[in-house]
Structure formats: structure tokens, C-alpha cells
Amino acid sequence: MNAPAGNGIFARARLRHHANRAAAPADAHVPEKLREDFSPAANQKALHEISAWRDYRPGDLAELGQLAKECGLGAVYYKDESGRFGLGSFKALGGAYAVQVLLQREIFSKCGARATAPELEAGKYREHTARVTAVTATDGNHGRAVAWGAKRFNCNCRIFIHAGVSEARAGEMRALGAEVERIDGNYDRSLEFAARAAEVAGNHLVSDTSTAGYTEFPRLIMAGYSVLMSEALAQMNGARPTHVFVQGGVGGLAASVAMFLWEQLGAARPRVIVVEPELAACLFESARRGRPSAVEITRETIMAGLSCGEVSLLAWRALSLAAHDFVTIPDELIAPLMRMLARGEPRLEAGETGVAGLAACLAACAQPEFKNALGLDAKSRVLTIGTEGATDRELYGAILAGKNP
Ligand SMILES: Cc1ncc(COP(=O)(O)O)c(C=O)c1O
Known part of the structure; x- marks a missing residue:
């Protein structure tokens, strides 16, 4: 791989950093x-259920030794979610798990049976599940995860997407049997549509974004995401990260990661750095103002999975205490880093949103002021989360071919 520290784009990248002074002290209990x-x-329950799914296998953990050396860090790990259930992102851990639990509850309320995932997969309760419709809004990956869960566990699925979601991503959801509707406006507006449509039709909203009074599914979804951290710690063979760079959309993933680490490692937990595109930095803005704050999305970022203007309330509550730093990055870093990873050793298929955490780490390391502010040095063991692979094949191909700068 090219030397990132010497690579001008990282050294010149426009970064913003907010140190969270409200973060809980190291020795504080949850x-x-x-x-x-x-x-x-x-x-634990999510891990137990999901690891019993037919084709479950942990996502790989790659160690990027060359990059660590070039950045002057002790180690850089990349938790690679590109192979997750053939869907290309970590999202199935949340969305599909929520669909499973929804159906289990529906079946229990209708006939008192405790359905297992294999029974749902086998269609044992189809007479009940066929009457259930899971509704959601998405930037792409969450909807695909819910659609996959609905297909796998035999219920219906209706998804609202916004104007900026690519046709390729919509096609992936339709191929899984979901009814996909495109609305005018951005992600936040598509979520309003989904909530209203679910209410009018008496369907179930399976959203990853919690709002006042809507917490149950977001909570389950974040429990599902924790599976990837549980795998990552096991894969580190006793080594422990000192820093985690994690992407923030509505904040569900980051909150799940930060809270899991706090519970598991207590005072030895790593510094959690939440990374967002500068074009959609609602968590950064919330941290700066000390309360949940929305930002207007005026231009879509290339990091499509992070294009959210409003935080998830539960996620924000956790991150306000459990996250140590908030960082924003510009879009320009993404395509070059994707190409670098695709040609590197190990060869990584990393999508636009998937590389954001690593991009922030490399840019911080190339700028002494930020490297210092984040406490990164030769002893640091940095965990980054490659949250997606090529979830939009067309765009991925264009980026690799250099057609998209
Ligand atoms: C690939 C990818 N990474 C990260 C995220 C961020 O997750 P969250 O919205 O829970 O913050 C998303 C959200 O859709 C995503 O698709």
C-alpha cells in the first residue's frame, strides 16, 4: 500500500475533531x-440466536501491519464485514435479527408457540408470518437486511428509500422480494413516510432509528450489532484495542460498539472515536451542543450509509457518555482509500461507507495536531470497522476504475 502519512490527500484532508468532555471517566460503571x-x-441472546443461523460465520479480522508501520502505530485492525451473509454489510446482524424477534413475538401472541429461527426458516408458521409486514426506511443496507430477514423468515417487507439511494441498491432489495418505494427528499423524510405507512396499514415499523417512544426495535438491532464486537475481541487473541474508529450514521452501530466495550472491558476499554462525513455530521453536532441536534443534509455524501441528519435517540444517550471523540471527514478520502485497499495486501473489498473509520485514522495520523489530540502513538492498537464491502457493485466498479475520483 502507498504510504498514507506521505500521501497528500490524508495530510491535507479537512478534519474536524470534538473531544467529548462529557464522556464518562475511565473507572465509571455503566x-x-x-x-x-x-x-x-x-x-448474549442476540449472539446465541444469530450464531445459530444456517450460514453464520464470523466476519474476518484483518491486521494491516504495513499501514500500522507507515502511520507509526502499534497495530491497525480492520473488522471486515463485506462477507456478512452475502449481503455485504454488518447490517443483517441488526435488521434481520429484529425481523426474527418480531415474528417470534407475533407467533407467540397468536398461538402461544415459541418459534425457533430454523422453524421460521422452514416456514413452519407461515400461516402467521405471511400476514406480517415489516416496514422500514433506509439508505440501502438496513433495508436490505430487513428484506433479507423477511425473505428468510417468511414475511412481507415494504421499504421506503429517498432520492439519493442508487437504483442498484433498490434493485438488491427488490430481488429479495421487498416492495420498494422511492420518495422525494432525504433519509429523514423517508423515515417519516415509513412510520406513517406502517401506522396506516397496521404494519410493523422495523427502524434502526429510535425516537421518543420508539425504542424496542432499535434496541434489538443494536444488540444484534454487538455480535461483531464480540467476534472482534475473540479474534484479537487476548490483545485489546486502545482506540476504535467507528462510523456514525444515526449512531446505532457506534453506540452498540461503545457500550459493548464499556461492559466488557470496563476501565480498560478503548477510546471510542465516532466518524461521520462532514456532509452529515449529526452526532458531531449533537456532541458539540451537548444535546441531540439535527443537521440539514444539503448534498448527499459518497458515504451513503452515513447520510443521516438526525440521531437515534437511544444511541445518542449512550454516545454522549460512552464516546470519547467525534470526527468528521471529507468525501475526497473515500475513493482513493477504496482503491488502495483493493490493491493492498491483504486485498480488501471495501465499500464507500465501510472505509470511513480507517480513512479518519489515516488522516489523523498524517496530521500531527490530530494524531496528538487523539492520543495515537507507537503503542496504539487501533480497531477500525469495515462496515461494508461492495454493496453497490456499479459504483464500486466505477471507483476502482478511477471513473469516480
Ligand atoms: C455500511 C454502514 N456502515 C455504518 C452505518 C452506520 O450505522 P448507524 O446508522 O447505526 O450509525 C451504516 C448505516 O446504514 C451502514 O450502512
């Missing part, structure tokens, strides 16, 4: 009110 929403028992 507050009880947060433990209700991010319960270790719920994480």
Missing part, C-alpha cells in the same frame, strides 16, 4: 439507565 437499553443479556 449507568443503570443505559444498561436497560444496552443490556449484556440482550447482547
Whole structure:
């Protein structure tokens, strides 16, 4: 791989950093009110259920030794979610798991049976599941995960997408049997449409974004995401990260990661750095203002999965205490880094949103002021999360061919 520190784009990248002064001190215990929403028992249950799915296997953890050397870091890990259930992103861990639990509850309420995932997959309760419709809004990956869960567990699925979601991504969801509707406006507007449509039709909204009074599915979804951190810690063979760079859309993934690490590692937990595109930095803005704050999305970022203007309320509550830093990055870093990873050793198929955490790490390391502010040095073991692979094949091909700068 090219030397990132010497590579001009990283050294010149426009970064913003906010150190979260409200972060809980290292020796603080997880507050009880947060433990209700991010319960270790719920994480355990999600791991137990998901690891029993037919084609479950942990996502790889790559160690990027050359990059670590060039950045002057002790180690850089990349948790590669590109192979997750053939869907190309970590999202199935949340969306499909929520569909499973929704159906289990529906079946229990209709006939008192405790359906298992294999029974749902085999269509044993089809007379009940065929009457259920899961509705959601998406930038692409969450919808694909819900559609996949609906197909796998035999219910219906209706998805709202916004004007900026590519036709390729819409096609992936339709191929899984979902009814996909495109609305005018951005992600936040598509979520309003989904919520209204679910209410009018008496369907179930399976959203990853929690709002006042809507917490149950987001909570399950974040429990599902924790599976990837549980795998990552096991894959590190006793080594522990000192820093985690994690992407923030509505904040669900970052909150799940931060809370899992707080519960598991206590005072030895790593510094959690939430990374967002500068074009959609609602978590950064919330941290700066000390309360959940929306930002207007005026231009879509190339990091499509992070194009969210409003935070998930539960996620924000956790991140306001559990995240140490908030960073924004410009779009210009993404395509060059995707090409670099595709040609590197190990060869990584990394999508636009998937590389954001690593992009922030490389840019920070190429700028002494930021490297220092984030406490990165030769002893640091940095974990980044490659949250997606080529989830839009057309765009991925164009970027690799250099057609998209
Ligand atoms: C690939 C990818 N990475 C990260 C995220 C961010 O997750 P969250 O919206 O829970 O913050 C998303 C969200 O859709 C995504 O698709």
C-alpha cells in the first residue's frame, strides 16, 4: 500500500475533531439507565440466536501491519464485514435479527408457540408470518437486511428509500422480494413516510432509528450489532484495542460498539472515536451542543450509509457518555482509500461507507495536531470497522476504475 502519512490527500484532508468532555471517566460503571437499553443479556441472546443461523460465520479480522508501520502505530485492525451473509454489510446482524424477534413475538401472541429461527426458516408458521409486514426506511443496507430477514423468515417487507439511494441498491432489495418505494427528499423524510405507512396499514415499523417512544426495535438491532464486537475481541487473541474508529450514521452501530466495550472491558476499554462525513455530521453536532441536534443534509455524501441528519435517540444517550471523540471527514478520502485497499495486501473489498473509520485514522495520523489530540502513538492498537464491502457493485466498479475520483 502507498504510504498514507506521505500521501497528500490524508495530510491535507479537512478534519474536524470534538473531544467529548462529557464522556464518562475511565473507572465509571455503566449507568443503570443505559444498561436497560444496552443490556449484556440482550447482547448474549442476540449472539446465541444469530450464531445459530444456517450460514453464520464470523466476519474476518484483518491486521494491516504495513499501514500500522507507515502511520507509526502499534497495530491497525480492520473488522471486515463485506462477507456478512452475502449481503455485504454488518447490517443483517441488526435488521434481520429484529425481523426474527418480531415474528417470534407475533407467533407467540397468536398461538402461544415459541418459534425457533430454523422453524421460521422452514416456514413452519407461515400461516402467521405471511400476514406480517415489516416496514422500514433506509439508505440501502438496513433495508436490505430487513428484506433479507423477511425473505428468510417468511414475511412481507415494504421499504421506503429517498432520492439519493442508487437504483442498484433498490434493485438488491427488490430481488429479495421487498416492495420498494422511492420518495422525494432525504433519509429523514423517508423515515417519516415509513412510520406513517406502517401506522396506516397496521404494519410493523422495523427502524434502526429510535425516537421518543420508539425504542424496542432499535434496541434489538443494536444488540444484534454487538455480535461483531464480540467476534472482534475473540479474534484479537487476548490483545485489546486502545482506540476504535467507528462510523456514525444515526449512531446505532457506534453506540452498540461503545457500550459493548464499556461492559466488557470496563476501565480498560478503548477510546471510542465516532466518524461521520462532514456532509452529515449529526452526532458531531449533537456532541458539540451537548444535546441531540439535527443537521440539514444539503448534498448527499459518497458515504451513503452515513447520510443521516438526525440521531437515534437511544444511541445518542449512550454516545454522549460512552464516546470519547467525534470526527468528521471529507468525501475526497473515500475513493482513493477504496482503491488502495483493493490493491493492498491483504486485498480488501471495501465499500464507500465501510472505509470511513480507517480513512479518519489515516488522516489523523498524517496530521500531527490530530494524531496528538487523539492520543495515537507507537503503542496504539487501533480497531477500525469495515462496515461494508461492495454493496453497490456499479459504483464500486466505477471507483476502482478511477471513473469516480
Ligand atoms: C455500511 C454502514 N456502515 C455504518 C452505518 C452506520 O450505522 P448507524 O446508522 O447505526 O450509525 C451504516 C448505516 O446504514 C451502514 O450502512
